[in-house]
Amino acid sequence: MTDTTAPAASEILTDVHQGVGRIRLNRPKALNALTTSMVAAVDDTLATWEGSPLTAVVLSSTSAKAFCAGGDMRAIRQNVLAGDAEASERFFATEYRLNARIAEYPVPVVALVDGICMGGGLGLSVHGRYRVVTENTVLAMPETALGFFPDIGAGYFLPRLPGALGMYLGLTGHRLDAADALYTGLATHFVPADRVHLVPEALAANPHTPVDTVLKDLGDGSVVPRSRLAAVRPEVDRAFGSPTLAGIRAELRRLDGAWAAGALATLDAVSPRSLEITHALLTAGRDRTLRDCLAADLRLARTTIVQPDFLEGVRAVLVDKDHTPVWQPA
Template identity: 45%
Template sequence: MLSDPMLSDSVLSDSVLSDSKDGESMSPHAADAPYRTGSAPGTAPEPEVLVRREGQGGRLGRLTLNRPRSINALTGTMVGLLDAALRDWADDPTVAAVVIDGAGERGLCAGGDIRAIRAAVLAGTPERALAFWADEYRLNARIGRFPKPYIAIMDGIVMGGGIGVSAHGGVRIVTERSVLSMPEVGIGFIPDVGGTWLLSHAPGELGTHLALTAARIGAADAITAGLADHYLPADRIPELLDALRHAADPAAALAAFDFAAHTPPPGHLTTDRAWIDELYRSDKVTEIVAALAASPMPAAAADAAEIGSKCPTSLTVTLRALRAARSMTSLEAALDQEYRLARATLTTADLVEGIRAAVVDKDRNPRWSPASLDEVDPAEIDRFFAPVDDELSLAAAQPDTAAQSPVPAR
């Protein structure tokens, strides 16, 4: 295990990495917590996750990701703290609901330091990344089956691992500042943390579009794609938390809250869905790109160019994974598949090269191997999906699939 493994499945863009702020001020929804982020010089560091109980009899569990300087990028320690709290609270009758949010003003969670993944591979110790992913995927599964209201405040940047700790929850709230993305194909990886489950069950081919282009979307499009449930202006989040905190029944307070009174800024997925469903329906990435390039829609041509910049092997694996996850009956089954794919990805040159180009040298000119979709070897893709000796086996541990993370109708 890494002593401080900032290993995550997400992709932090160059802009996210390069303009980090101290983050000592807290976002409006975290400001009412009895803690401040950022330790004063000479004091003990604060925990990476603030775990506390609030309200009448401590009926509201609060989890605040507390690494604002890195936009709350997930570490192994954070995954452990979140998992332990949820494990305890699931069986505690005095806890009625749980809220997760992020400290700082920039977002819930932007993923993690992908440099550490590259360093582990180059050092010949990829098992450090695998250990983190195994723990993280178990956490994602726990969130998906959490037996009480799990309320995710998806304010600001929510990417990769941030999707994993929020979008599997029962109540997912976005604001005018929300920016969601699963951008893994841009560094030679695949959408994980249950991303293939969520995206494959998005309406029509919206999930295929989001996975292959790594597009960033706002509140309205997040709701359209089934990654969020409610829109609420950021300045009303404290009011929501007060209602939950002071209610004898937080679930009833949540149901009575006036989410319907607010409309998010307009998105584009609803109006674009017709051509997205038509042009992304193939099971071959080459055919999708050809259809997009031939379309008279300017946005379709832009998508073709965007996909063309991504890792050919990652794109091919991702599309096959999405199609497979579409027929799966549980989040756990998708996570099992993602663990197998992540393991195979660590053996390729693309992941190391993609991270180099994105965040090390920052030349944004990855040299993929192979360099084009036409050169991708089907046998190599089959290798990604082949069973391995140390499967994660989350699905096998579940007696049934009755309780699942939110899946919208297609």
């Protein structure tokens, strides 16, 4: 093994073993919430490895609870309050550069999404070729509840999910389990949590076997429960396929069932401004490249983080945790 592991205090741990590069996110107490230095370290590592004869790169976590809870939004809010919005802009620019690198990486990137994966965590995983989930996986893009918007290229990948699933997930922040993640296509493989740690070694031991085959073998025929999201798919497509936010609300009222009532209540609870931004972003993203979407994300992030709804949303959810935000009109 060629060990390039940084000191224990490092935010990421890296090594290369028999042609497989491994990057482990290492802020377990913060559920691997991403900092500028953390995303820069991952990006620098991938850049360094681009010229190496690797067969795959595996992204995982040292946390037993989370793959990655997303960007450190509390720090971003604090930067703005301290009059240093530029520091937060640097974070987003660095993060989006990393998202593009993962999407364009010359060898397969395999994300082991065991546990919580939200916001920026999807940016680290969904742009790679393979996304492995376990029975512990929870995926979400919860940004509208924070007065923000689904960034990290979500304007590209959410509109490309089947039917209106992407619009539903982006506007509501609905949480997906492993079955839902596989159903939507946000995940590609299921491996039980007690076997997922075997992925890097299995890839290293089988360099001439397709990655897809190695991951399926590790799944060992595991049966994943039926997706709960699949059960309401007709309602999702009918309501969230509407071309306007007003139309979405009207369809939800017409459906008049438990799922529709819950979705409507969620839309009423999150930031009205974030809903407007997200709907426009996902609609435009259907005709944009990933890099175009990331560029749009950066422009929007610059203006959104200084708005009252972002400061209030992060306060209510992540700082004071009273979950009673007072939103501005859209």
